[in-house]
Every structure is written in C-alpha cells, then in structure tokens.
Amino acid sequence: MDHLSGEKRSWNMSRIRAADTKPEKIVRSILHRVGFRFGLHVKSLPGKPDIVLPKYKTVVFVHGCFWHCHKGCRRANVPKTNKKYWVPKLERNLERDKINKRALKKDGWRIITVWECEVKKELKVFSKLKPLFEEKKSIDIPHI
Ligand SMILES: [Zn+2]
Numbered sequence: 760m761d762h763l764s765g766e767k768r769s770w771n772m773s774r775i776r777a778a779d780t781k782p783e784k785i786v787r788s789i790l791h792r793v794g795f796r797f798g799l800h801v802k803s804l805p806g807k808p809d810i811v812l813p814k815y816k817t818v819v820f821v822h823g824c825f826w827h828c829h830k831g832c833r834r835a836n837v838p839k840t841n842k843k844y845w846v847p848k849l850e851r852n853l854e855r856d857k858i859n860k861r862a863l864k865k866d867g868w869r870i871i872t873v874w875e876c877e878v879k880k881e882l883k884v885f886s887k888l889k890p891l892f893e894e895k896k897s898i899d900i901p902h903i
Contacts, residue, residue, distance in 0.1 A: 782821050782823075782873070782875045782878040783809050783810070783821040785878045785881075785884070786809075786810065786819060786821050786873050786878060786884060786888075787799075787810060789881065789884055789885070789888065790810065790812075790819075790888070790891075793892065793895070794895070795812055795815075795891070795895070796812070796814070797810050797811055797812045797819075798810075798811040798812075798813065799811070801818075804818065804863065804868075805858070805859040805860075805862040805863055806820070806855070806856065806859030806860065806862075806863070808820055808863070809821045812891065815869070815891055815894055815895075816867060816868055816869060817868065817869040817870075817871060817890075817891055818863060818868050818869070818870055818871070819871045819872075819873060819888075820870070820871070820872045820873070821873050821874075821875070821878070822856075822872055822873070822874055822875065823875045824874055824875045824876050825849075826849070826852055827852060827853070827856055827874075828849050828850075828852065828853045829874050829875075829876065832874065832876055834875065834876055837849065869890065871887055871888060871890070871891070872887075873887050873888075
C-alpha cells in the first residue's frame with residue numbers, strides 16, 4: 760500500500776464514520792416520539808430509503824452531505840488533492856439519487872430529504888417533517 764492510498768483510505772474511513780447511522784437515529788427518534796411507525800432501509804423501494812412510512816406514503820432519506828453532494832454545504836467539499844477520484848464517484852451517487860427519487864415520485868411517494876448537517880437543529884428537522892405531522896393531526900407536536 761503506498762502512502763497516498765493509505766491517506767485516502769483513512770480520510771475515507773473518517774467520512775464514513777462521520778456519516779454513520781447517528782443522524783438517521785436522531786430523525787428516527789423524533790418520528791418515534793411523535794408516534795409514527797416506520798420501516799427501515801426498505802430494499803424493495805428504489806434507493807433503499809432510510810425510513811419508510813407506508814401509511815403516509817412517505818419516505819425519508821437522511822443524506823450524508825458529502826456522499827450525496829449537499830449543494831452549497833461546506834461538508835460537501837471535495838478534497839482538492841483527490842478530485843479526479845472523488846468527482847466522478849460523487850457524480851454517480853448524485854445521478855443514482857436522482858433516478859431513485861424520480862422513480863419513487865412516479866409511484867406516488869412523498870420524499871423528505873434530511874441532510875446530515877441539519878439534524879443538529881431539531882427545529883429544522885421538525886420543519887422538514889412538517890407535512891407528516893400535519894397529516895397526523897391527532898398527535899400534538901411536542902414543544903421544544
Ligand atoms: Zn449539508
């Protein structure tokens with residue numbers, strides 16, 4: 760293993776760890792608290808959505824900013840030294856996301872995308888999930 764690839768790998772690993780399941784867990788716990796029932800990583804749907812609420816015909820993607828190219832987000836910066844490696848890789852991800860979301864939409868799914876950088880602000884997540892809460896009128900949104 761040469762020096763560069765080792766460096767690249769460790770950088771890669773740190774990103775993976777950062778994008779772990781944690782942001783997703785936060786979103787899940789909010790939905791849980793409000794009393795939603797949902798499935799996880801449903802393989803039968805395009806893009807294997809992170810959270811699926813069949814009753815509300817809604818899927819929630821919790822996207823890592825880097826892997827899914829969050830526009831204008833500082834976490835989505837491509838490292839200058841490895842641009843040739845990352846740019847095509849990330850572009851493929853972006854294209855795949857687009858295709859999956861288009862297919863879901865066509866099947867009548869409501870798609871909510873929550874970005875990794877947004878989960879720290881619970882209010883932001885609440886506002887993203889608002890259409891769901893509105894549909895679930897019998898449940899009060901907890902005050903925060
Ligand atoms: Zn972001």
